[in-house]
Amino acid sequence: MKYKIAVIMGDGIGPEIVKGGLDVLDRVGTVFGHTFSYDFVDAGGVSIDKNGVPLTDEALRICQQADSVLLGAVGGPKWDTLPGHLRPERALLGLRKGLGLYANIRPAKIHKEFKAASPLRSEIIDKGFDMVMVRELTGGIYFGERGRRSTSNGEEAYDTETYSEMEIERIARTAFEVAMKRSKKVASIDKANVLESSRLWREVVHKIAKEYPEVIVTDVLVDNMAMQLVKNPSQFDVVVASNLFGDILSDEAAQIVGSIGLMPSASLGYDGKGMYEPIHGSAPDIAGKDVANPIATILSVAMMLRLSFNLEEEAIAIEQAVDKTLKKGYRTRDILDNDSEPISGSKMSSLIREAISK
Numbered sequence: 478m479k480y481k482i483a484v485i486m487g488d489g490i491g492p493e494i495v496k497g498g499l500d501v502l503d504r505v506g507t508v509f510g511h512t513f514s515y516d517f518v519d520a521g522g523v524s525i526d527k528n529g530v531p532l533t534d535e536a537l538r539i540c541q542q543a544d545s546v547l548l549g550a551v552g553g554p555k556w557d558t559l560p561g562h563l564r565p566e567r568a569l570l571g572l573r574k575g576l577g578l579y580a581n582i583r584p585a586k587i588h589k590e591f592k593a594a595s596p597l598r599s600e601i602i603d604k605g606f607d608m609v610m611v612r613e614l615t616g617g618i619y620f621g622e623r624g625r626r627s628t629s630n631g632e633e634a635y636d637t638e639t640y641s642e643m644e645i646e647r648i649a650r651t652a653f654e655v656a657m658k659r660s661k662k663v664a665s666i667d668k669a670n671v672l673e674s675s676r677l678w679r680e681v682v683h684k685i686a687k688e689y690p691e692v693i694v695t696d697v698l699v700d701n702m703a704m705q706l707v708k709n710p711s712q713f714d715v716v717v718a719s720n721l722f723g724d725i726l727s728d729e730a731a732q733i734v735g736s737i738g739l740m741p742s743a744s745l746g747y748d749g750k751g752m753y754e755p756i757h758g759s760a761p762d763i764a765g766k767d768v769a770n771p772i773a774t775i776l777s778v779a780m781m782l783r784l785s786f787n788l789e790e791e792a793i794a795i796e797q798a799v800d801k802t803l804k805k806g807y808r809t810r811d812i813l814d815n816d817s818e819p820i821s822g823s824k825m826s827s828l829i830r831e832a833i834s835k
């Protein structure tokens with residue numbers, strides 16, 4: 478099969494880690510007989526320098542016409558003083574909106590080799606942790622009405638949490654579909670004891686649950702979820718949450734895993750196309766030194782193959798190649814847990830690439 482991928486290398490470590498992802502993808506193409514072609518697109522700081530804006534219409538058009546988008550990361554101190562609408566991170570909002578990406582999927586899995594990296598006690602983490610956070614991405618308080626007004630108590634600011642049935646239905650369906658391919662358990666996060674938007678969230682999630690009778694749904698209040706995640710994280714499999722709750726809880730889950738350089742993500746829309754990126758940023762402090770860990774990007778490529786191209790066998794081949802390489806003891810500097818010498822980011826990519834087989 479042939480696939481066209483829009484590639485945004487971005488800023489900082491972006492080009493280094495994306496190169497690792499593309500090398501792995503090329504190897505998958507050779508081993509499994511697929512052709513991946515790449516359209517390179519500027520976005521973020523690099524686009525500000527060339528075009529004066531973080532995302533041009535042309536860049537967005539190329540992404541819209543591709544089968545999927547692979548993104549490194551954008552941003553850096555060079556652009557930190559620009560006004561909000563011109564910051565590199567604006568490119569991400571433009572891409573999410575322009576590609577209709579309403580579901581963010583972040584797996585958080587603890588690798589056996591990295592238990593020591595988790596801040597949780599071993600008796601908790603020994604039970605395992607393998608969760609997928611499904612976060613609503615284009616609604617809720619980040620997009621609701623906001624403003625400031627003067628009152629007798631001085632200035633007042635407000636942000637509004639708004640969710641429609643349609644928005645909740647589609648994110649709930651995404652979560653149930655993910656659960657059907659896993660252990661058929663969904664925890665739905667809300668604050669239905671206080672918030673009206675959460676009460677609608679709960680009603681709609683249970684309505685959609687009727688379409689998936691095999692899946693067990695549990696409602697968890699967000700404050701309880703924050704506690705349960707550190708107390709007994711192994712109880713969770715698929716978790717679905719609003720934009721705000723998902724934002725906070727997915728960072729908590731990332732901390733449980735302990736290593737940001739290992740965590741991939743996908744943002745999906747209606748048509749199966751997606752944008753795939755590591756959860757970390759552009760890490761300007763280590764850019765250009767060939768020490769950045771490419772694994773989060775390489776695992777994002779595996780998610781692209783599975784979720785957008787339906788290439789399950791190929792996705793597993795990448796995940797197994799990562800596991801094999803880590804099991805052999807190879808470590809980049811950020812995940813070094815023994816006395817051995819760290820390897821470079823490019824060496825890690827090439828070892829993973831070589832480990833890919835049918």
Ligand code: NAD
Pocket residue numbers: 490494549550551552553554566569737738754756757758759760761762763768769770771773811
């Ligand atoms: P960051 O994730 O870039 O870095 C945090 C820490 O983790 C740093 O010490 C960094 O060296 C380390 N790190 C990150 N990725 C690593 C990797 N692959 N291998 C080894 N170590 C790694 O977060 P930050 O420093 O808060 O942000 C830096 C810039 O990235 C900012 O401009 C921010 O706005 C931007 N950012 C972009 C995205 C995105 O493009 N999706 C996401 C988050 C932050």
